[in-house]
Amino acid sequence: MEEQDKILNEVTQGEYKYGFVTDIDTDIIEKGLNEDVVRLISAKKEEPEFMLQFRLDAFRKWQKMKMPDWAYLKIPPINFQEISYFAAPKKKAQYESLNEVDPELLETFNKLGIPLEEQKHLAGVAVDAVIDSVSVKTTFKETLAEKGIIFCSFSEAVKEHPDLIKKYLGQTVPVADNFFAALNSAVFSDGSFCYIPKGVRCPMELSTYFRINAANTGQFERTLIVADDDSYVSYLEGCTAPMRDENQLHAAVVEIITMERAEVKYSTVQNWYPGDKEGKGGIYNFVTKRGVCRGESSKISWTQVETGSAITWKYPSCILIGNNSVGEFNSVAVTNNYQQADTGTKMIHIGKNTKSTIISKGISAGKSDNSYRGLVKVLPKAENSRNFSQCDSLLLGDTCGAHTFPYIEVNNKSSVVEHEATTSKIGEDQIFYCNQRGISTEDAIGMIVNGYAKEVLNKLPMEFAVEAQKLLQISLEGSVG
Amino acid sequence: MLSIKNLFVSVEGKEILKGINLEINPGEVHAIMGPNGSGKSTLANVLTGKEGYDITEGEVSYNGEDLLEMAPEDRAKEGIFMSFQYPVEIPGVPMVNFLKTAVNEHRKHRNEEPLTAGEFLKLMREKKELVEMDTQLTNRSVNEGFSGGEKKKNEIFQMALLEPKLAILDETDSGLDIDALKTVARGVNALKSPERSTVVVTHYQRLLDYIVPDFVHVLYNGKIVKSAGKELAHELEAKGYDWIKKENGN
Numbered sequence: 001m002e003e004q005d006k007i008l009n010e011v012t013q014g015e016y017k018y019g020f021v022t023d024i025d026t027d028i029i030e031k032g033l034n035e036d037v038v039r040l041i042s043a044k045k046e047e048p049e050f051m052l053q054f055r056l057d058a059f060r061k062w063q064k065m066k067m068p069d070w071a072y073l074k075i076p077p078i079n080f081q082e083i084s085y086f087a088a089p090k091k092k093a094q095y096e097s098l099n100e101v102d103p104e105l106l107e108t109f110n111k112l113g114i115p116l117e118e119q120k121h122l123a124g125v126a127v128d129a130v131i132d133s134v135s136v137k138t139t140f141k142e143t144l145a146e147k148g149i150i151f152c153s154f155s156e157a158v159k160e161h162p163d164l165i166k167k168y169l170g171q172t173v174p175v176a177d178n179f180f181a182a183l184n185s186a187v188f189s190d191g192s193f194c195y196i197p198k199g200v201r202c203p204m205e206l207s208t209y210f211r212i213n214a215a216n217t218g219q220f221e222r223t224l225i226v227a228d229d230d231s232y233v234s235y236l237e238g239c240t241a242p243m244r245d246e247n248q249l250h251a252a253v254v255e256i257i258t259m260e261r262a263e264v265k266y267s268t269v270q271n272w273y274p275g276d277k278e279g280k281g282g283i284y285n286f287v288t289k290r291g292v293c294r295g296e297s298s299k300i301s302w303t304q305v306e307t308g309s310a311i312t313w314k315y316p317s318c319i320l321i322g323n324n325s326v327g328e329f330n331s332v333a334v335t336n337n338y339q340q341a342d343t344g345t346k347m348i349h350i351g352k353n354t355k356s357t358i359i360s361k362g363i364s365a366g367k368s369d370n371s372y373r374g375l376v377k378v379l380p381k382a383e384n385s386r387n388f389s390q391c392d393s394l395l396l397g398d399t400c401g402a403h404t405f406p407y408i409e410v411n412n413k414s415s416v417v418e419h420e421a422t423t424s425k426i427g428e429d430q431i432f433y434c435n436q437r438g439i440s441t442e443d444a445i446g447m448i449v450n451g452y453a454k455e456v457l458n459k460l461p462m463e464f465a466v467e468a469q470k471l472l473q474i475s476l477e478g479s480v481g
Numbered sequence: 482m483l484s485i486k487n488l489f490v491s492v493e494g495k496e497i498l499k500g501i502n503l504e505i506n507p508g509e510v511h512a513i514m515g516p517n518g519s520g521k522s523t524l525a526n527v528l529t530g531k532e533g534y535d536i537t538e539g540e541v542s543y544n545g546e547d548l549l550e551m552a553p554e555d556r557a558k559e560g561i562f563m564s565f566q567y568p569v570e571i572p573g574v575p576m577v578n579f580l581k582t583a584v585n586e587h588r589k590h591r592n593e594e595p596l597t598a599g600e601f602l603k604l605m606r607e608k609k610e611l612v613e614m615d616t617q618l619t620n621r622s623v624n625e626g627f628s629g630g631e632k633k634k635n636e637i638f639q640m641a642l643l644e645p646k647l648a649i650l651d652e653t654d655s656g657l658d659i660d661a662l663k664t665v666a667r668g669v670n671a672l673k674s675p676e677r678s679t680v681v682v683t684h685y686q687r688l689l690d691y692i693v694p695d696f697v698h699v700l701y702n703g704k705i706v707k708s709a710g711k712e713l714a715h716e717l718e719a720k721g722y723d724w725i726k727k728e729n730g731n
Contacts, residue, residue, distance in 0.1 A: 429569045432531050433623075435553035436563055437583035437639065438590070447582070451573030451622065 028087040028217060033080050035059060038186050041086050045155050045189070048162055058175035058185030065179045071313055071342035072371040072403055076247070078284065083249060085187045087217040129209050140204065149233075150195040151206055154222050157193035164195060168226050172255035172292050172319075180251040180286040180313075184220045188253065191221035196231035196262070205461055207236040210252075218249040225255070227262035229295060234265040236464055247275075247310060251286045260295030260322070265303070267460050269468050272308035279338025279367075282310025289316035293325035293351075301328035302345070303459045305468040310339060315373065317346035320354035320382075327356040330456040334472060335368035335400070344374035344405075349382035349415070358389040361453050363472075364400035371403040376417055378410045385415040393423040394452050396445075446472075482507050482678055483528075483548075483647060488539035490520075490527055497523045499703035500539070505647070508675040512689055512714060513682045515700035516722040521682045522566065524700070525651045529563045530556050543647070558590035560646030564636035564653050571623035576635075579623050580605070584642055608641040612668035630661035637668040648672075649680045654688035666691030686718035701725050 029040060038059045042052040067075070144151050150161060158165050175185040192208040210221060227233055237254075250272060256264050266289075275282025285308070291300035302316035318327025329345035347356035356376065364370040376387045393402030404421050426448055434444035450457065450469055457465050483505040490498040497520045505511055515521050527534050528541065530553030541548040548556065571579070584604070585595040596604065609616060614634055624632055633653055640648055650669065654662055669679065669692050681692055689697070689711065697713040698705045701722075706729055707713065717725075 427569060428532065430571050432553065433565065433569045433571070434579075434583075436529055436557050436565075437579070437643065438554050438557040438586040439579075439582055440554050440586075443582065443586075447574050447579070448571055451571055454573040 028084050031082055031084045033083070033085060033187070037085055041187055041189060044086065044088075045158070047158055050162070050166055051158055054170065054175065055186050058182050059187075061176040062179065062182035062186055065176070065182055067179050068313075071373070072369065072405070073311055073313060073340050073342050075284070075311060078249065080183075084217045085220070086189055088189075144202070144204075147200050147203065148197040149200060149202055150193065152193055154188075154191040154193050154224070157224075161193070161195070164226065165193070165224070168224060168255070168257060169222075170255075172257060172290050173253050173288050178288060181253050181288040184222065184251045184253045184288070187218075188220040188222040191223045191252070193223075194225045194233065194235065196225075196227045196233045198228045198259075199230045200228075201231065202233040205234050205236055207238070209238045218251065220250075221252045223252070223254040225257070225264055225266070227256075227258045227264050227298075229260040229262060231259075232263045234461060235267070236461060237266070237268045238271070247282055247284055249284050249286070250309075252288070254287070254289040254316075256291035256300055258291065258293050258295055258298035258300055258322075258325075261297045262295060263299040263301075264291065265301050266291070266316070267464055268302075268304040268306075269460075269464055269471065270304065270306045270308050270312070271471060274308050274339050275310040275337065277337050279310070282339070283308065285309035285312045285314065287312075287314040289314065290319065290346075291317070291327070292319045293322050293327065293354075295325070296322040296351070297324040297326075298322050299326040299328075301326075301330070301459070303328075303330040303456065304332070304343075305453075305456070305460070305471065306331065306333040306341060306343060307471050309341075312339075312341040312343055314343045315345055317348070318356060319348045319350065320356065320385075321350045322354075323351040324353045324355075325351055326354070329356075329358045329360070329374075330459045331360045332363070332453040332456045332468075332472070333361070333370055333372075334363045335365070335370040337366040337368060339366075339368045341369070342371040342373055344372045346375040347377070347387055349376075349378040349385040349387070352381070352383045352385070354382055354385045356385075356387045358387070358391070359455055360389075360391045361456055362391075362393040362402050363396070363449060363452070364393065364402050365396035367399050369401040369403070371405060373405040373407075375407040376409070376419075377407075378412060378415045378417065380411045383412055383414045385412075387415075387417045389417075389419045391419070391421045392452070393421075394449070395423065395425045398425075482544060484542045486540050486542075488527070488541060489537045490523060491535050491537055492523070492533060496537075497534075497703055498527070501700075501703075501705060503698065503705065505678050505680065507646075507678055509696065510673075510679045510681065510692065510694045512694035512697045512711075513680060513700055514684070514686070514697060514714065514717060516726075517684065519700045520703045521684075521700055522651055525563060525649050525680075525682050528556075528649060529553060529561060554586070555590075557643075558587050562640050562643055562645030562648045564633070564640060564648065564650040566652040566655060568624045568627075568632045568636055570625045570627075572625055574623050576619040576621060576623055577601075577605075580619070580639065580642060583639070587643055604642065608638060611671050612638045612641050613664050614638040629656040630658070630665075633657060633661065633665050634668070637665055637672075641668065641672055644672075644677075646676060647678050647680070649682065650692075651682045652684065653681070654683055654685060662688060663691060686714045689714045699725055701729055 038055050042055055141151060173181050176182050194206055196202055225235060258264055272283035272285055293300055300318050306312055316329060320327050327347050333341050333343050335341045345358055358374055360372045362370040362372055372391045378385050391404050395402055402423055406419055408417055410417055430448055431441055431444045449472055457468055460468055485501050485503040488498055488501040513521055536549055581601050588595055618631060627635060653665060694711050697709055697711060699707040706725060
């Protein structure tokens with residue numbers, strides 16, 4: 001028993017590889033939040049009036065809101081006046097060519113495995129790199145523009161494509177949707193915007209890479225993806241942060257809109273700093289992600305591999321308005337040490353013959369708590385709709401927790417909703433079986449966990465899947481008892 | 482090859498093995514028989530290094546080394562193989578990957594180059610024929626959805642791939658119909674060699690009609706109370722275990 005614990009500990013005490021800090025000149029505004037700060041952010045970004053009004057509206061609503069307390073999370077009080085709401089690497093915000101980019105910054109992204117030189121880049125992935133509050137560089141912009149695809153930083157989109165932003169921003173996640181979405185709407189600094197025109201299949205994966213660098217700042221980014229009729233895009237999101245003893249707040253909003261027969265695949269590998277083994281530090285990750293299938297037969301699928309953050313509060317959802325539209329949620333969430341995750345999805349069936357699938361695989365280790373929370377709601381007019389949910393939990397050791405909170409609401413008789421759930425403990429018998437065949441405990445755990453998560457990992461684009469597999473193995477600090 | 486001396490083992494404070502002595506030489510087939518609860522599986526688990534057993538006294542040496550000091554995976558790589566009574570399922574892990582990892586771990590231990598995918602598939606084909614293994618099974622996840630017979634055959638197939646020096650078959654006959662039993666036995670016999678020793682742990686004599694032992698030991702109440710040639714198995718079959726119990730004062 002002890003021996004196994006020891007091996008497990010060694011195996012799983014993988015250090016967080018991305019915890020370094022980049023030494024660059026950073027422009028950070030004073031801590032604190034009030035209307036002036038909101039105006040200052042808008043001014044710094046040279047935004048048009050409609051954006052300022054959007055922010056102020058959100059801020060005024062946010063002031064009247066309370067932090068949600070319904071999640072199965074112990075959230076230490078957050079002093080929103082102790083956070084700086086804008087940090088940007090000094091010099092120029094957006095670079096025309098790589099020669100202008102601070103070499104330190106380039107080095108940072110290279111270390112993270114995100115080369116910004118296009119010729120060296122992984123084949124077929126365009127990247128928007130966001131550090132602290134601003135987008136540093138978007139690659140392959142010109143190649144994409146030839147097809148009419150817009151892929152740029154959010155700030156740029158506000159300037160270059162104000163009509164599109166005006167039309168779609170806040171449509172899917174209204175400013176006062178929830179406490180954190182309202183906060184984001186008031187102070188978000190950058191992010192990515194993507195528009196795929198009618199009939200275009202995006203020829204490469206689009207990707208945003210988020211990096212928190214500055215201390216005592218929050219990161220609030222905004223992603224908006226609009227897929228017009230008969231278009232398709234696969235979108236990837238990755239994130240890391242330095243190791244710090246203080247907690248840092250990350251509150252993002254992602255909005256997706258699909259028109260007739262359009263499809264968006266959104267994949268996330270979330271690897272924010274989870275805090276140390278005693279639970280000190282780490283990112284508070286409060287994210288609102290939602291997609292609306294507006295068009296008939298359109299499809300949105302969320303795939304997420306969540307290994308990071310001290311606290312995760314996140315429910316990527318689909319609102320299925322178009323008839324025959326399809327929503328998918330595939331998730332692997334790993335918690336270890338003192339990490340807490342309350343994550344899941346909402347599938348709202350509004351159109352006829354709409355379909356949704358939920359596959360959630362939770363893995364808990366150490367002293368962590370891992371909850372699945374999901375809502376399946378079928379409205380009266382959503383005839384012949386179907387949902388299938390499968391929520392599995394895997395426990396490593398006996399000091400962690402796994403919880404499932406499914407909410408099901410069906411308002412017509414022709415729809416079918418299925419829910420399956422399992423909880424299992426990683427078997428000492430499974431590990432011993434592997435040992436008996438000459439496989440070490442370390443490799444056995446990696447094998448068993450990856451086997452368990454395979455259904456979801458298979459949905460990720462290739463390079464991401466490999467990264468995610470490794471990440472799963474590294475993240476599992478804990479023990480089997 | 483394997484020498485067990487005065488072995489005492491307890492589980493959660495309860496003494497299960499009470500002074501086992503056993504010598505096994507290369508090429509020999511030993512059958513360990515006994516009624517339920519006599520400690521047969523405990524012995525198999527202690528030899529392979531499963532956790533949860535307290536060895537309170539005695540020693541086990543394997544090819545001159547202290548077996549009890551070795552990690553389970555090292556025992557495996559040094560040639561001790563167990564065919565499990567209840568092989569576990571590992572969902573999502575393809576048999577092929579599992580076996581390739583196992584075979585290459587063994588090779589690494591012997592300072593041999595790992596097999597390439599092509600070489601491994603060839604090896605798998607050969608061994609499948611040897612133990613009459615259904616070719617489809619290796620495409621599935623480890624033991625997932627296998628019937629009782631398929632699981633046992635799969636154990637013998639793994640034994641063929643790993644070529645152990647000492648094979649311990651723990652209740653390999655349990656839950657098998659006579660045809661499956663014969664196939665499994667044919668597989669085991671095909672793997673017999675002058676270097677390879679086999680320990681057959683079983684409750685019933687019927688498996689021993691097909692895997693013929695050189696020695697039969699009766700384990701009762703944590704001790705080996707009788708050892709003899711294969712005829713002892715027949716005697717047990719005829720008389721049951723009651724006479725053993727009587728002779729040993731129960």
